[in-house]
Amino acid sequence: MARERRSTGSRRLSGNLRVENLSYGYRGGFRLSIEHLEFADGVTCLLGPNGAGKSTFIRLVTTAVLPRDGSVFVGATDVRLNLREYRRQLGYLPQRFGMVNNYRVREMLEYAAWMKGVAKKDRPAAIERVAEQCDVTRFLSHRVSALSGGTLRRVGIAQAIVNSPRVIVLDEPTAGLDIVQQGQLYDVVRGLARSAVVVISTHSSSDVAEMGDAVVVFHNGATVFSGSVDSLATGESTSRRESLEEGYRAVIGASGQVR
Amino acid sequence: MMLWFTQVRRSLVLAVIPLVALLMVVSINSPSDSWRGGWSNGTGHLSQLSVLVDVVVALLAAWEAGRFQRSGISRVDVVAPRSEFARLLVVFVYVWFLGLATLFVTFLYMSQLMVGGGRPWWWILLDVGMSVGSFSALGLVLGTWWRSRLAAPVAAVATYTWVVYGSSVLQTGRPQSLFASGLSGTNCCSFAFSVAGKPLVASLGWSFGLTVVGLLLVYLRACNRVGLGSPRDRVLLLSAVVIVGVGATTGVVSDGGSPTSPIRATLAQRCVKTPGGVSVCDFTQLSYELPILTAGVEYAERKVPVGWIPHRLVPLPSSREIAFRMGTGFVGGLSFQDPWTESAREAATGVALSYFPLMSSCQNKVTARVLLTLQVDTQLSETLINNHVLDVTMGQRPPNVPFPNDLMWASWGQQVRFISSNLAQIVRCQPLYPN
Incomplete structure (x- = not known):
């Protein structure tokens, strides 16, 4: 009875992911400050040079660290005040994501589901669902150590969404993947974005062009651009990807501190 | 169930159980009484070797705690609702369980001698179970803090040193840290003495204290990582860890009597x-x-609303x-x-x-x-x-x-x-x- 209550007791968060007056600094002097930023359903790509604050932002949004000032909201829900609830509905694929090599993929997903508080009775179905979504069904009985890089990434995304999250954060999901694998991953992410807020940190203009609905550009601990992908792709090139890169360079250049 | 099975399936302890069983067979068929010895007074190879289970569980716990850190999955754990603490608790329970299961094989064989030693089987089983639990917790803490592969062997060596050399030091009568009396080999006499009239309760208290310290440390680390609680809260929690830790791990010996410590005495006392x-x-x-404990409690009393700190922790009598x-x-x-x-x-x-x-x-x-x-x-x-x-x-x-x-x-x-x-x-x- 108690278990039943637990499994059904969590309410589904709704609304956009929003940050207000967010601020977080390190002892070294770097400080991320964001006055207002909002992420709707769909894929929002975070761009910016190394050290711009993307990773810090992701750590804050995923609650790996909590902000000293400001807040993160989902709809009207303050994440800090509903930490557990928010984490139940968060999917996260870190940049350097490793798995326990002895595990099989199914066990890995089982573990992730347990970690994310998915009710025991719901886990098998959830695993089958995400395995199909991420096209890893045929790998369920494989050991993690035997997977290729692309499959490993897809398993990584599968573990991130096994709890049907409202907010999905993927940190450089296509790093190290070949073209075919990237294409497969784009399909997966686009499918997820239909009913969730997907935030992707990336250095790849292809990622933005293929998956992105919106873009946020970070520079020196602040956002210097926030808008649709089309509004960033203002370059004169006929290629969408190159046009995006021109727009990105223009934004960074306009901030006066190109590195 | 599957998660549990996954943990068990890849456990090193599974290799230990057959080894212990083999040891049983060897000892049963051995013409020498030196194998059998007397469990109750800590003699015999079998009794002495049983301390190795402590070493194994410490090693295993440290390894298990560290492997998730090394794998990188801990970055996901940190933001999961169940938290790192819950995951480590699972590791702790399974290491403890398997260590106990390993020893249970020994008990099956040695039960006659144990009962013959004057102590009921359930008492020794509990005592040893708590001992295994304590060393599991210690290994877990070490592996959690130190993600290096060296953590596991260091935990094993530390446990071995603690158990083997601790017992000889204790017999000198000098104040020393405690160790698990149930598996202490030559520390034969700790069973035979009464601490506050309830030795079992006292042993429970000691092991419980160690376990609480371990889990509190893990929890504290989790709090630090996600920034939960104010720095003052964390200092307070740390002081509680120090209080319980000192109480749990320090002890004294006098004139061949059994070791005791504040946590044992406190939890056992009435x-x-x-x-x-x-x-x-x-x-x-x-x-x-006592000054450490007293200072810790007084600090906590200043910082925490009255009534939060259980006064039984350090019962200072009035004049x-x-x-x-x-x-x-x-x-x-x-x-x-x-x-x-x-x-x-x-x-x-x-x-x-x-x-x-x-x-x-x-x-x-x-x-x-x-x-x-x-x-x-x-x-x-x-x-x-x-x-x-x-x-x-x-x-x-x-x-x-x-x-x-x-x-x-x-x-x-x-x-x-x-x-x-x-x-x-x-x-x-x-x-x-x-x-």
């Missing part, structure tokens, strides 16, 4: 106020760790009460002496010694709570009496004094009555030179 107005409490007999330490020194001494003479003398000198700081404090108009312990140091007492530092006059022998051997295993209430009846016979007891 202070009883006698009709004469004297509070009889179990308490540690040496006070080198009108006397805290007696029951236990090994006192009761153990009785077992080799004439029951009345020795017990009465010890009680009397103990009271006198306890009064000494009390009277001194009163004369100096010290209003703070006075911490008194009953020093059961026979030699010192005799010296004091012989030199007329103390003036002790005894009255009539109290009725119904239990036989010491029974008293050793007597209930707490019986021990209290015994003490009270002795105290009632003290007609006069005062230090001649209080200053």
Whole structure:
């Protein structure tokens, strides 16, 4: 009875992911400050040079660290005040994501589901669902150590969404993947974005062009651009990807501190 | 169930169980009695080797705790609702369970000897179970903090050092850290002595304390990583860890008696106020760790709303009460002496010694709570009496004094009555030179 209550007791968060007056600094002097930023359903790509604050932002949004000032909201829900609830509905694929090599993929997903508080009775179905979504069904009985890089990434995304999250954060999901694998991953992410807020940190203009609905550009601990992908792709090139890169360079250049 | 099975399937302990079983077969078929030995007094290769299970569980726990850190999945764990703490708890439980299962094989074979040793099987099973749990927790903490692959062998070596060398040091009678008495090999006698009349409760307390410390440390680390709680809260939590940790891991030994420590004494104790107005409490007999505990509790009391800190943690008696330490020194001494003479003398000198700081404090108009312990140091007492530092006059022998051997295993209430009846016979007891 108690278990039943637990499994059904969590309410589904709704609304956009929003940050207000967010601020977080390190002892070294770097400080991320964001006055207002909002992420709707769909894929929002975070761009910016190394050290711009993307990773810090992701750590804050995923609650790996909590902000000293400001807040993160989902709809009207303050994440800090509903930490557990928010984490139940968060999917996260870190940049350097490793798995326990002895595990099989199914066990890995089982573990992730347990970690994310998915009710025991719901886990098998959830695993089958995400395995199909991420096209890893045929790998369920494989050991993690035997997977290729692309499959490993897809398993990584599968573990991130096994709890049907409202907010999905993927940190450089296509790093190290070949073209075919990237294409497969784009399909997966686009499918997820239909009913969730997907935030992707990336250095790849292809990622933005293929998956992105919106873009946020970070520079020196602040956002210097926030808008649709089309509004960033203002370059004169006929290629969408190159046009995006021109727009990105223009934004960074306009901030006066190109590195 | 599947998660549990996953943990078990890849466990190193599964390899240990057949090894232990093989050891059983070898020992059963061995013509030498040296294999069999006596479990109750810690002799025999089998009994000695059983300490290796402690080593294995410490190693395994450290390895398991570290492997998730090394794999990188911990970055996901950090933001999962169940938290790192919950995951580590699972690891702890499974390591503990498997370690216990391994030992259970041993128990099947040794049960006859154990029962023959005078202790019920469930008692030893619990004691050993707690011991395995303690070392699991220690390994877990080490592996969590130190993600290196070296953490596991270091945990194993530390455990081995602790268990093997700890026992020999303890027998020297010097204050030392405690170790798990159940698997201590040569520490045969810890079973035979009573701590506050409830050895099992005391052992439970000690192991529980260690486990709590381990889990609190893990929790504290999790809090730090996600920034939960204010720095002050974390300092407070850390002070609680220090308090429980000191209580759980420090101990003293006197005259071959069993080791004890504040956490054992505290968790095992039950202070009883006698009709004469004297509070009889179990308490540690040496006070080198008490200032730390006292400071910690006082700090916590300042920082936390009244009532949060359980005062039983460090029961400081008021200046009108006397805290007696029951236990090994006192009761153990009785077992080799004439029951009345020795017990009465010890009680009397103990009271006198306890009064000494009390009277001194009163004369100096010290209003703070006075911490008194009953020093059961026979030699010192005799010296004091012989030199007329103390003036002790005894009255009539109290009725119904239990036989010491029974008293050793007597209930707490019986021990209290015994003490009270002795105290009632003290007609006069005062230090001649209080200053």
